[in-house]
Amino acid sequence: MGTSVKSIEDPCLRHAPVSKVALVGFGTVGSAVARLLYARDAEHSLQITQICNRRVERKKVDWVPEDVVWTEDIEQVLASDADVLVELVGGVKPAYDWVSRALKSGKSVVTANKQLMAHHGTELLELARECGQHLAFGASVAGGIPVLSGLHEGLGGDRLLKITGILNGTCNFILTKIERTGSTFEAALAEAQQAGFAEADPTDDVDGFDARAKLVILARFGLNAEARPDQVPAFSIRNIDGIDFQYAHELNCTIRQISRAELRDGKLYATVEPALVPQDSPLAFVSGSQNLVISTGEFGGDTVFSGFGAGGNPTAVAVVSDLLHLVRYRAKGTAEPDRPTATKYTVTGDFENLYSVRFVVKDSPGIIASIAAVFSKHHINIDAVFQKSGFPKDALPFVITLEPCRFSKLEAALKEIGQFPFHVHPPFSMPVLR
Amino acid sequence: MGTSVKSIEDPCLRHAPVSKVALVGFGTVGSAVARLLYARDAEHSLQITQICNRRVERKKVDWVPEDVVWTEDIEQVLASDADVLVELVGGVKPAYDWVSRALKSGKSVVTANKQLMAHHGTELLELARECGQHLAFGASVAGGIPVLSGLHEGLGGDRLLKITGILNGTCNFILTKIERTGSTFEAALAEAQQAGFAEADPTDDVDGFDARAKLVILARFGLNAEARPDQVPAFSIRNIDGIDFQYAHELNCTIRQISRAELRDGKLYATVEPALVPQDSPLAFVSGSQNLVISTGEFGGDTVFSGFGAGGNPTAVAVVSDLLHLVRYRAKGTAEPDRPTATKYTVTGDFENLYSVRFVVKDSPGIIASIAAVFSKHHINIDAVFQKSGFPKDALPFVITLEPCRFSKLEAALKEIGQFPFHVHPPFSMPVLR
Numbered sequence: 001m002g003t004s005v006k007s008i009e010d011p012c013l014r015h016a017p018v019s020k021v022a023l024v025g026f027g028t029v030g031s032a033v034a035r036l037l038y039a040r041d042a043e044h045s046l047q048i049t050q051i052c053n054r055r056v057e058r059k060k061v062d063w064v065p066e067d068v069v070w071t072e073d074i075e076q077v078l079a080s081d082a083d084v085l086v087e088l089v090g091g092v093k094p095a096y097d098w099v100s101r102a103l104k105s106g107k108s109v110v111t112a113n114k115q116l117m118a119h120h121g122t123e124l125l126e127l128a129r130e131c132g133q134h135l136a137f138g139a140s141v142a143g144g145i146p147v148l149s150g151l152h153e154g155l156g157g158d159r160l161l162k163i164t165g166i167l168n169g170t171c172n173f174i175l176t177k178i179e180r181t182g183s184t185f186e187a188a189l190a191e192a193q194q195a196g197f198a199e200a201d202p203t204d205d206v207d208g209f210d211a212r213a214k215l216v217i218l219a220r221f222g223l224n225a226e227a228r229p230d231q232v233p234a235f236s237i238r239n240i241d242g243i244d245f246q247y248a249h250e251l252n253c254t255i256r257q258i259s260r261a262e263l264r265d266g267k268l269y270a271t272v273e274p275a276l277v278p279q280d281s282p283l284a285f286v287s288g289s290q291n292l293v294i295s296t297g298e299f300g301g302d303t304v305f306s307g308f309g310a311g312g313n314p315t316a317v318a319v320v321s322d323l324l325h326l327v328r329y330r331a332k333g334t335a336e337p338d339r340p341t342a343t344k345y346t347v348t349g350d351f352e353n354l355y356s357v358r359f360v361v362k363d364s365p366g367i368i369a370s371i372a373a374v375f376s377k378h379h380i381n382i383d384a385v386f387q388k389s390g391f392p393k394d395a396l397p398f399v400i401t402l403e404p405c406r407f408s409k410l411e412a413a414l415k416e417i418g419q420f421p422f423h424v425h426p427p428f429s430m431p432v433l434r
Numbered sequence: 435m436g437t438s439v440k441s442i443e444d445p446c447l448r449h450a451p452v453s454k455v456a457l458v459g460f461g462t463v464g465s466a467v468a469r470l471l472y473a474r475d476a477e478h479s480l481q482i483t484q485i486c487n488r489r490v491e492r493k494k495v496d497w498v499p500e501d502v503v504w505t506e507d508i509e510q511v512l513a514s515d516a517d518v519l520v521e522l523v524g525g526v527k528p529a530y531d532w533v534s535r536a537l538k539s540g541k542s543v544v545t546a547n548k549q550l551m552a553h554h555g556t557e558l559l560e561l562a563r564e565c566g567q568h569l570a571f572g573a574s575v576a577g578g579i580p581v582l583s584g585l586h587e588g589l590g591g592d593r594l595l596k597i598t599g600i601l602n603g604t605c606n607f608i609l610t611k612i613e614r615t616g617s618t619f620e621a622a623l624a625e626a627q628q629a630g631f632a633e634a635d636p637t638d639d640v641d642g643f644d645a646r647a648k649l650v651i652l653a654r655f656g657l658n659a660e661a662r663p664d665q666v667p668a669f670s671i672r673n674i675d676g677i678d679f680q681y682a683h684e685l686n687c688t689i690r691q692i693s694r695a696e697l698r699d700g701k702l703y704a705t706v707e708p709a710l711v712p713q714d715s716p717l718a719f720v721s722g723s724q725n726l727v728i729s730t731g732e733f734g735g736d737t738v739f740s741g742f743g744a745g746g747n748p749t750a751v752a753v754v755s756d757l758l759h760l761v762r763y764r765a766k767g768t769a770e771p772d773r774p775t776a777t778k779y780t781v782t783g784d785f786e787n788l789y790s791v792r793f794v795v796k797d798s799p800g801i802i803a804s805i806a807a808v809f810s811k812h813h814i815n816i817d818a819v820f821q822k823s824g825f826p827k828d829a830l831p832f833v834i835t836l837e838p839c840r841f842s843k844l845e846a847a848l849k850e851i852g853q854f855p856f857h858v859h860p861p862f863s864m865p866v867l868r
Binding site: 314 | 466470473474572578579580581582583584587588589590591592593714716719731733734735736737738739740741742747748750751752753754755756757758759
């Protein structure tokens with residue numbers, strides 16, 4: 001490194017000019033991107049010229065060549081002759097402003113920013129097209145798992161109907177921890193935080209907002225269905241307790257945070273929520289912080305992608321793959337092909353599901369009868385009642401499973417059931433995915 | 435359909451001219467490709483102009499537009515103004531000749547032909563490049579699972595070190611059948627043949643030649659490592675019996691036909707063989723005729739792709755995805771970017787593995803001691819001996835597991851052990867993948 005013209009060793013890139021790359025954001029992912037670029041032979045076609053970060057002094061490392069400019073000034077980056085801006089700061093603000101201005105100033109952009117792409121992806125891609133630039137975002141969903149390219153390229157010939165995924169490693173870590181140790185949510189969360197798998201404020205992860213942004217991106221680019229994040233109901237995993245796994249196992253299921261988007265009856269159904277999944281489903285095999293996506297096509301059936309959905313190196317692989325793709329196409333003098341315009345469907349979370357409802361009550365005669373009467377009034381059929389022994393009478397957990405019904409119907413029934421005085425905790429429902 | 439200029443509904447293709455497609459081979463996959471093209475909106479940019487097949491009269495169907503030319507004459511197709519030839523005849527001859535001539539006559543080619551790509555892929559891609567045409571072959575490995583595009587595009591930023599897969603649905607169907615029913619190989623094969631999952635001559639599938647061709651393609655395009663199919667040892671699954679699964683389960687394993695390619699110590703290690711895999715591995719979850727590929731990258735770790743690896747519709751999805759990709763790039767006036775030149779490594783099947791060796795003997799005293807002495811002489815350490823009760827003395831099966839050793843070392847020891855007079859069947863070894 002160190003001069004502006006490089007020998008080019010990757011034969012893919014033998015005709016490619018050197019692209020100047022500005023890294024904006026030099027945290028875990030940013031430094032992994034730099035390491036990966038310097039470690040691969042191919043990096044000689046990609047030259048990091050600038051690294052931009054707040055309080056950049058503390059970020060400096062000795063393995064970056066001396067001619068790289070370290071800066072805290074995004075204006076300097078935007079005004080520079082960089083060919084590509086790699087945006088790794090996350091969040092909508094100020095990333096939206098920076099990415100827009102980069103595109104307008106003739107730079108392509110590679111981003112790992114799920115919130116930015118979920119909220120402004122369509123608009124930014126249109127802007128990139130207008131500017132003759134390229135906007136790549138393979139790292140924004142499922143880190144190192146090449147699911148976006150798989151859906152767009154490899155399954156482009158199918159008509160995709162449904163996407164089901166485990167998109168948040170933090171939730172998966174917490175849930176598998178509760179399952180293995182029987183601990184409470186709070187204890188599992190504390191452990192995830194200690195292990196570096198959860199943030200001090202875990203809201204985005206455990207309440208489903210992180211997964212929802214990724215689901216919106218998958219719906220947009222896999223199903224060609226446009227949705228805003230706020231249109232997709234997200235349910236927290238905070239209510240999950242060891243007892244829920246005990247009852248799930250009775251049903252030969254386990255519990256995962258499931259993100260689903262499905263085209264049906266001219267609507268886009270989409271939710272993020274904890275759900276029971278059969279123990280022999282690929283969804284059940286995802287443990288720790290891994291991710292998994294199942295796409296269902298009209299012609300090709302189910303295709304599964306899984307691997308490391310987060311972390312510095314896997315995310316850096318996605319960023320560098322996007323960079324290499326971009327450099328190859330720049331070398332050919334062409335931007336990426338157009339993507340199909342997404343359709344705006346009515347978005348609803350009102351799936352029809354089997355349900356499992358967990359109650360914790362102060363025991364007294366007639367509780368099941370009272371609950372059953374309300375379900376019956378709402379035309380919801382009870383499938384079975386499960387009650388494990390060995391729990392105290394004053395906080396007795398039991399589970400009722402229900403035959404398929406719409407979420408809206410269940411919600412109305414549970415609102416009424418929730419009025420009964422015997423509840424120790426509010427009734428907690430989860431869909432059972434078969 | 436029916437006119438030569440089409441309205442173009444796929445917004446991806448709005449600037450694309452109509453591409454004329456000649457389908458060569460109209461069996462299960464060919465007719466599924468046609469159905470898929472007619473079913474999708476996008477097909478309006480892809481117009482089937484010719485269908486070529488032997489004894490084409492018997493192939494005619496009423497759902498193909500009248501202006502499609504049905505022919506048995508490949509010369510007519512090669513001389514036509516078709517933009518793309520879709521080669522679905524399979525096998526090296528005469529496909530190699532037809533594909534080469536199509537490229538030279540200015541046609542791009544989409545093929546599902548694994549033998550052609552395994553034997554001549556590098557050469558044909560070079561020819562395509564010289565001719566300014568595009569050669570796409572996503573359907574040649576794992577049918578509808580977008581693994582080739584995933585490795586090349588989505589994981590292009592990583593340095594891939596290893597590919598492990600279940601690449602032959604017929605073997606997987608037979609093995610899972612033996613596992614579930616305890617049947618013999620012959621009975622399971624007969625059932626697979628009846629169900630249409632195995633051919634009358636099952637050699638290509640059960641002896642590993644089909645999987646080997648796919649592995650060579652994956653090594654070439656995933657690991658950038660060039661190998662000829664005949665350099666990769668392939669071992670049959672014909673020796674597998676119900677008893678092997680019983681012993682595998684003792685080791686918390688199951689048995690799958692595993693194709694592996696790994697770069698290590700400057701060599702390409704590659705084999706296709708039945709192997710024991712842990713029951714909690716993704717490889718164990720693949721049942722029936724599904725396929726699965728695990729790629730291992732230096733930076734991104736393991737990524738798993740799975741789904742339907744064969745069958746008309748999944749393979750057609752891969753063919754049509756390639757066609758759409760090709761049309762998009764034609765519309766941009768550019769062929770696909772260059773692929774990296776593969777490196778020619780020394781190719782060897784001499785992996786170091788844990789091994790499980792199954793013996794069937796006429797029982798007499800001292801058998802284990804005799805066998806153990808030979809292993810010891812060859813410096814191979816025995817891990818454990820498993821002997822289930824209830825088998826006849828004159829055909830007694832038992833299993834010896836071995837600590838890690840090279841296959842070549844095991845082979846030498848087993849050659850010597852095979853000389854003992856007590857064998858009812860020759861010793862049968864399988865690696866144990868941990």
